[in-house]
Amino acid sequence: MNQIRIMVVDDHTLFRRGLISLLEAMPEFDVVGEAANGQDALPMLENLRPDVILLDINMPVLDGLQTLTAIRHANVDQKVLMLTISQNDDDLLTAIVAGANGYVLKNTEPDLLRNTIRQVFAGNSVLAPEITGKVFQALRHTQADRARGLLSEREVEVLKCLARGQTTLQIAKVLFISENTVKTHIRHILEKMEVSNRAEAVARAAQLDMI
Amino acid sequence: MVNYLRFILILLKNPLMTQPQSLPRHVLIISANPLFREGLRKLYAERWGARAAIVRMQTTMTEALLALKTDHPDLVIVDYDDQGINRDVFLNSFVTGETPMQVMLVSLKESGQVVIYDRRTLTFAQAEDWLNNPWNE
Numbered sequence: 209m210n211q212i213r214i215m216v217v218d219d220h221t222l223f224r225r226g227l228i229s230l231l232e233a234m235p236e237f238d239v240v241g242e243a244a245n246g247q248d249a250l251p252m253l254e255n256l257r258p259d260v261i262l263l264d265i266n267m268p269v270l271d272g273l274q275t276l277t278a279i280r281h282a283n284v285d286q287k288v289l290m291l292t293i294s295q296n297d298d299d300l301l302t303a304i305v306a307g308a309n310g311y312v313l314k315n316t317e318p319d320l321l322r323n324t325i326r327q328v329f330a331g332n333s334v335l336a337p338e339i340t341g342k343v344f345q346a347l348r349h350t351q352a353d354r355a356r357g358l359l360s361e362r363e364v365e366v367l368k369c370l371a372r373g374q375t376t377l378q379i380a381k382v383l384f385i386s387e388n389t390v391k392t393h394i395r396h397i398l399e400k401m402e403v404s405n406r407a408e409a410v411a412r413a414a415q416l417d418m419i
Numbered sequence: 420m421v422n423y424l425r426f427i428l429i430l431l432k433n434p435l436m437t438q439p440q441s442l443p444r445h446v447l448i449i450s451a452n453p454l455f456r457e458g459l460r461k462l463y464a465e466r467w468g469a470r471a472a473i474v475r476m477q478t479t480m481t482e483a484l485l486a487l488k489t490d491h492p493d494l495v496i497v498d499y500d501d502q503g504i505n506r507d508v509f510l511n512s513f514v515t516g517e518t519p520m521q522v523m524l525v526s527l528k529e530s531g532q533v534v535i536y537d538r539r540t541l542t543f544a545q546a547e548d549w550l551n552n553p554w555n556e
Contacts, residue, residue, distance in 0.1 A: 220530040226458020233461065266530075293527050314527055315452045 211238040215258035219267040246275025265292040280307040310334035352416035366393040444471040449483040450498035
């Protein structure tokens with residue numbers, strides 16, 4: 209059986225040594241190197257050629273996100289699994305965008321980490337169950353921001369009136385505009401949101417937390 | 420009449436070796452993080468060999484405080500996160516005890532520093548000796 213070559217990059221010496229001790233007891237893994245920060249790790253990658261790098265985020269000198277970016281800029285095809293205590297949305301999204309193959313928390317069970325490393329090595333992308341929800345939420349916010357950016361302020365106001373169940377006439381009165389102008393706004397809303405009727409527009413807006 | 424002084428010293432270099440004692444010493448690990456907990460257990464069970472036994476690993480504050488009373492550990496490694504395992508709650512419990520015990524306070528959130536406490540109970544005569552060279556130099 210070919211072993212999966214692993215490198216551990218983490219400045220927390222006790223955690224790193226303990227983790228290595230656990231990994232070394234798993235026959236499918238070969239821990240080929242360790243480093244306490246990204247700056248120490250980067251020059252080692254070419255010689256050690258690990259299959260999977262376990263990378264902490266909060267480290268001195270060169271943190272995990274900077275290290276990940278450097279690894280991807282170097283066109284190195286090694287898999288990178290972020291192993292961190294950070295549940296910060298920015299860290300999570302930055303890591304994904306920068307090319308991490310997985311993101312798991314340090315409070316994970318050893319067997320779960322073992323399985324995650326195998327998955328990442330096999331080419332799958334893996335997120336810790338605790339943070340999957342954060343990714344979905346962030347995506348929803350991104351979509352909502354995009355939709356908000358597409359709609360004018362007036363169109364958002366009209367959309368909110370639609371969500372309150374108001375008719376074209378009621379909206380016209382509330383916003384001091386003609387019914388025809390309201391209809392024009394609604395037509396634009398439907399086009400921009402790529403929906404076919406008012407109910408769908410309201411449902412989509414609610415889904416995206418726009419109203 | 421027996422009078423005792425308690426000393427809490429910080430930053431001892433060599434845990435498990437401060438005073439003569441029958442082997443093996445008892446070690447308690449308190450951590451809510453399985454990777455850290457299991458990693459330490461595996462690493463130091465190998466390194467210590469017959470000198471020490473990790474008698475228990477606790478994952479909550481309640482279990483940990485109970486284990487302090489029932490297991491009489493010689494060394495306690497506390498991975499505090501100030502959520503499930505609170506540093507101050509643990510220390511409050513620690514300072515009220517008198518039995519010899521060493522404590523290592525460590526947190527996964529902080530990689531810079533580890534604090535070690537060494538609690539000893541001495542007679543006045545022993546304390547006088549100790550005061551002659553408290554820094555062991």
